[in-house]
Amino acid sequence: MTDEYQFRSPRQHEQSTPVLGDGTRCVHAGLPEPTPGAPFLPGPVFAAPYHLDPRQGPEGSPNGYGRSDNPTRRLLEAAVGELEGGDCRVFASGQAAITGLLLAVLRAGDAVVLPSDGYFPVRAFATDTLAGNGVEVQFAPTVGPYPDLDGVRLVLVETPANPGLDVVDLPALAERVHAAGALLAVDNTTATPLGQRPLDLGADVVVASGTKALTGHSDLLLGYVATRSVDLLSTVTAWRTATGSVPGAFDAWLAHRSLATLDLRLARQTANADALTRLLAARTDVDGLRWPGLPDDPAHPVAVRQLRRMPGVLSFDLGSADRVVRFLDAARLVVAATSFGGLHTTADRRAQWGDDTPPGFVRLSCGVEDTADLIADVGAALDAAG
Numbered sequence: 001m002t003d004e005y006q007f008r009s010p011r012q013h014e015q016s017t018p019v020l021g022d023g024t025r026c027v028h029a030g031l032p033e034p035t036p037g038a039p040f041l042p043g044p045v046f047a048a049p050y051h052l053d054p055r056q057g058p059e060g061s062p063n064g065y066g067r068s069d070n071p072t073r074r075l076l077e078a079a080v081g082e083l084e085g086g087d088c089r090v091f092a093s094g095q096a097a098i099t100g101l102l103l104a105v106l107r108a109g110d111a112v113v114l115p116s117d118g119y120f121p122v123r124a125f126a127t128d129t130l131a132g133n134g135v136e137v138q139f140a141p142t143v144g145p146y147p148d149l150d151g152v153r154l155v156l157v158e159t160p161a162n163p164g165l166d167v168v169d170l171p172a173l174a175e176r177v178h179a180a181g182a183l184l185a186v187d188n189t190t191a192t193p194l195g196q197r198p199l200d201l202g203a204d205v206v207v208a209s210g211t212k213a214l215t216g217h218s219d220l221l222l223g224y225v226a227t228r229s230v231d232l233l234s235t236v237t238a239w240r241t242a243t244g245s246v247p248g249a250f251d252a253w254l255a256h257r258s259l260a261t262l263d264l265r266l267a268r269q270t271a272n273a274d275a276l277t278r279l280l281a282a283r284t285d286v287d288g289l290r291w292p293g294l295p296d297d298p299a300h301p302v303a304v305r306q307l308r309r310m311p312g313v314l315s316f317d318l319g320s321a322d323r324v325v326r327f328l329d330a331a332r333l334v335v336a337a338t339s340f341g342g343l344h345t346t347a348d349r350r351a352q353w354g355d356d357t358p359p360g361f362v363r364l365s366c367g368v369e370d371t372a373d374l375i376a377d378v379g380a381a382l383d384a385a386g
Contacts, residue, residue: 022194023263030079030256044072044253068241072249076256077224080214083193083259084206084226087233089240090252094189094209096245097223099125101185101207102154104239105232108134110153115142117166118158118187120355142166143298146173149180156207158187160299160307163315163350163363165190165290167299170306174202183232189213192341194266195309199228213312213341215258216265220251265343265368269312272345272366272374277314279375285382288317288361312366313340319360323385324349327362330384333369333377340365345374 020028031040045063047070053060063071073090081088091097102125106112114126116139126137140146142161149155155177159168170186177184186198188208198206208214210222225236240246247255270293277291292303293310303310318324328336328347337346338353345367350357366374 021263025083026194026262027260029082029259030075030077032075041075041253041256042072044249045070046249066249067244067246070246070249070252072256073246073252076252079256079259080193080210080224081226083262084188084199085193085197086199086206086226086228088224088226089233089236090210090247090255091223091225091240092245092247093221094207094211094223095121095125097209097225098122098156098187098207099129100239100243100245101205101225101236102126102130102156104235105154105183106130106133106135109136111136111138111151113138113140113147113149113152113155115140115156115158115161115187117141117161117164117356118156119162119189120350120353122156142168144168146176149177149182152177152180152182154183154185156185156187158189159196160190160292160303160311160313162187162190162313163348163355163357163361165292165297165299165311165313165315167292167303167306169302170198170201170203178202189341190311190313191307192262192266192311194262195307195311197308199226201306204229205232210255211341212339213266213269214262215255216262216342217254217258218337218339218342218344220247220254222247222251222255266309266312268368268371269341269366270310272369272371273310273312273314275371275375276364276366276378279379280314280316283382286316286318288315288358290315313363314366315361315363317358317360318362318385321349321351321359324360324362326385327381331377331381333367333374334364334381343368345369 077088077090131137138147143166157168174184183204185205186203188198188206192213205227207225227233277294280286280289291314292299334345334347338348347362347364350361350363351359
């Protein structure tokens with residue numbers, strides 16, 4: 001590796017420095033050693049081919065063909081790995097990461113347990129592709145009950161679940177999964193590594209969409225897999241190289257740049273979610289309010305033990321699709337969008353995507369607007385929606 005792109009691995013970093021706060025870790029994650037006159041984060045390297053050393057061939061340079069290796073991508077992987085507490089491989093999207101993990105690990109005759117209340121495209125992929133490849137697909141709710149895990153190769157959970165926001169006790173589930181000889185994978189998209197570190201809680205591997213709160217600017221697609229298993233990392237890396245499901249250099253650079261503000265963004269989003277749930281809980285025209293930070297939420301007892309911070313995402317039911325439309329038409333600060341975790345407050349009626357949710361169910365993602373402004377806008381929009 002050239003001097004310009006040297007970085008310390010997560011384990012080296014932890015051994016050589018004291019424990020740092022989230023904001024400090026985000027600002028410095030994955031940065032190369034400072035060089036006079038150079039930016040904190042070097043600009044993206046766009047080369048897809050590379051010049052071979054005529055004597056040593058590909059062994060003469062650390063920067064290989066763009067599909068299998070890229071220095072900008074390595075810096076991002078070092079950064080995300082530091083935050084998750086493992087080694088990381090980034091993918092072109094969250095769906096590419098999770099489907100890549102499933103296809104890399106599972107073979108015909110294997111059994112997998114997936115969340116019945118998690119991200120809908122993952123369930124569709126399992127039904128359409130994994131089952132067709134001879135994998136036995138089982139579904140279970142995030143909080144159970146889970147089936148008999150004897151003979152299961154992999155259990156995947158999404159916690160907090162998207163869009164229902166249930167939270168599963170990861171240490172307890174990990175104990176059960178490992179007793180059955182299976183692997184535990186955790187989708188950490190909603191929590192982010194600042195809200196929850198599944199590898200510290202017993203998970204074997206983490207998958208996530210970096211498209212959402214991790215990068216937070218709604219301007220790129222990204223996914224990643226993180227693990228402490230050398231063998232699992234090698235398997236995932238080989239799969240990614242063979243399939244070419246890598247992010248572009250500019251997306252990788254944008255993602256790394258965006259990580260610096262992750263702590264600040266999440267703090268405001270959580271504060272806005274807290275204030276907004278208190279507003280919604282006091283209204284008689286809103287049903288089914290869910291947010292793990294609410295004391296009376298079913299997920300709260302586990303969430304307060306397991307999550308380092310509550311997510312900026314909540315859900316509720318306005319009774320009908322038409323009322324959701326009226327609410328969004330009346331809102332000035334809440335826009336309709338299917339992704340979440342960005343700077344702007346967004347709302348998504350999940351039933352329109354085929355999710356098994358009521359027609360008036362809304363997943364709302366709090367942005368970083370001033371809390372007072374957001375509360376006033378949502379209250380007025382609900383009044384206008386009738």
